[in-house]
Amino acid sequence: MDKNNDDIEINSFSFLDDKNNIDNKENNSNDEIDHHTCPICIHLLLNPILTPCKHSFCLNCYLECSELSSKRICPICRSPIPSTFEPNIDKLYTQKLKELYPDEIKDREKYLEELNFLGKEFLRLRINFGNTCELVEHKGNTVFRWLAHLKLERDEDAKKYIDYVLFELHPTYPGDKFLKITGHPYEVQRLARGPFTLHMTIYFTSIVESPPLKIDHFLVFDGDGITKNRTIKIKLKPPTKSMKFLKMLSEP
Ligand SMILES: [Zn+2]
Ligand SMILES: [Zn+2]
Numbered sequence: 001m002d003k004n005n006d007d008i009e010i011n012s013f014s015f016l017d018d019k020n021n022i023d024n025k026e027n028n029s030n031d032e033i034d035h036h037t038c039p040i041c042i043h044l045l046l047n048p049i050l051t052p053c054k055h056s057f058c059l060n061c062y063l064e065c066s067e068l069s070s071k072r073i074c075p076i077c078r079s080p081i082p083s084t085f086e087p088n089i090d091k092l093y094t095q096k097l098k099e100l101y102p103d104e105i106k107d108r109e110k111y112l113e114e115l116n117f118l119g120k121e122f123l124r125l126r127i128n129f130g131n132t133c134e135l136v137e138h139k140g141n142t143v144f145r146w147l148a149h150l151k152l153e154r155d156e157d158a159k160k161y162i163d164y165v166l167f168e169l170h171p172t173y174p175g176d177k178f179l180k181i182t183g184h185p186y187e188v189q190r191l192a193r194g195p196f197t198l199h200m201t202i203y204f205t206s207i208v209e210s211p212p213l214k215i216d217h218f219l220v221f222d223g224d225g226i227t228k229n230r231t232i233k234i235k236l237k238p239p240t241k242s243m244k245f246l247k248m249l250s251e252p
Contacts, residue, residue, distance in 0.1 A: 089126075122236070127151070
């Protein structure tokens with residue numbers, strides 16, 4: 001009998017790692033894993049999102065796909081996707097997958113990070129910003145106390161890619177109009193008589209090549225306020241020589 005390993009059935013995670021650390025898991029879990037597979041990349045779902053037609057994709061795969069085609073349709077059933085649809089990561093499902101497949105998810109995250117860093121130089125970040133507000137009494141007047149925020153989907157991303165956010169207040173505010181906020185989520189709270197446009201500028205860390213990014217937010221003082229999402233694309237600095245060398249070694 002042939003004693004070499006050629007006949008080992010490579011499990012469905014072999015894509016994660018071409019040669020190095022295929023940890024031959026027992027194959028009986030594969031059926032279940034298939035159930036949690038992204039139909040675009042055919043890998044275990046990473047940061048899953050759910051379309052209105054109830055199809056799940058990795059956030060990254062979905063964004064890449066919707067960037068390629070001008071029409072917004074589901075890559076699987078081709079149902080139109082409303083332009084207002086925000087692909088938000090299903091946090092509960094993400095948590096469940098992390099519990100079910102902790103090692104595989106870690107590998108997937110590592111893979112995605114390497115892909116983003118070595119391959120494309122570009123990275124997408126999901127930004128969530130807006131404001132809440134409440135009416136308060138101040139020196140005999142009723143005014144709005146607003147709290148503006150800007151945050152990223154993942155705390156780790158903020159630490160890694162964002163240096164600070166500069167909030168620029170309306171010129172009528174006394175004192176310094178520029179507030180440099182370094183802690184994530186980035187927040188500023190003040191009082192106002194009426195709404196105005198708050199300028200927020202994101203300054204990135206040294207590993208990012210993109211210039212600072214300005215986001216304008218017109219404060220909403222109706223009801224509880226507003227929250228919006230935006231996907232931004234940042235360019236990372238090219239890999240260093242040693243990274244390139246490592247990549248060369250890992251290529252066939
Ligand atoms: Zn995918
Ligand atoms: Zn669909």
